[in-house]
Amino acid sequence: xxxxxxxxxILSAVLWILLFIFLKIxxxxxxxxxxxxxxxxxxGGGESWFPTPEEEVNRRMSFQDVKLLNQVYMSGGTPxxxxxxxxxxxxxxxxASRLKRLEALGIVARTSSGxxxxxxxxxxxxxxxxxxxxxxxxxxxxxxxx
Numbered sequence: 001x002x003x004x005x006x007x008x009x010i011l012s013a014v015l016w017i018l019l020f021i022f023l024k025i026x027x028x029x030x031x032x033x034x035x036x037x038x039x040x041x042x043x044g045g046g047e048s049w050f051p052t053p054e055e056e057v058n059r060r061m062s063f064q065d066v067k068l069l070n071q072v073y074m075s076g077g078t079p080x081x082x083x084x085x086x087x088x089x090x091x092x093x094x095x096a097s098r099l100k101r102l103e104a105l106g107i108v109a110r111t112s113s114g115x116x117x118x119x120x121x122x123x124x125x126x127x128x129x130x131x132x133x134x135x136x137x138x139x140x141x142x143x144x145x146x
Contacts, residue, residue: 061105066129068098069118072108073126078115 071087072079081099085092099116102108107122118126 061107061125065098065102066126068095069102069107069122069126072116072118073123078111078113078117080115084116 068084068088071084075083075087079087081092081095084099085095088095090098099108099110102122103110103116106119107125108116109119110116
C-alpha cells in the first residue's frame with residue numbers, strides 16, 4: 001500500500017513538472033485575437049492592451065461634453081458659466097459638474113476671473129471630433145445617394 005502511495009505521488013510530481021515545462025516552452029499566442037481579446041492594436045511594433053490617454057479621454061467624454069466644448073470654442077473668448085448656461089440651456093449644477101470633469105481631463109481651463117477657456121489639447125480633441133462628424137455626414141450622404 002505504501003509503494004502504491006509513493007508511486008502515485010512521484011507520478012503526480014512528474015506530471016506537474018511536465019505540465020510546467022510545456023507551458024513555459026510550449027506554443028505561445030501571437031496576439032489578442034488568438035485568445036479572443038478582440039482587435040489587436042499595434043503601436044510602435046508592439047501590442048498594447050491599455051488605451052492611450054487620448055483613447056481614455058475619448059471613452060470618458062459624452063456627446064454633451066463635445067457640444068459644451070464646441071460652445072466654449074465658438075463663444076470666441078472665455079465665457080463665464082452664466083453665458084454657457086444661456087447658450088446650452090442646461091442647469092448651472094449640471095453645467096458646473098461637466099466643466100469640472102472637462103477641467104480634470106485637461107480639456108478646458110478655468111481662468112482666475114472664473115471664466116473657462118479651451119486648452120490646446122481640447123482644441124485638438126474638438127478638431128478630431130469635427131473630422132469624425134464630417135466623415136460620418138459624408139458617408140450618410142453617399143448612402144442616401146446625394
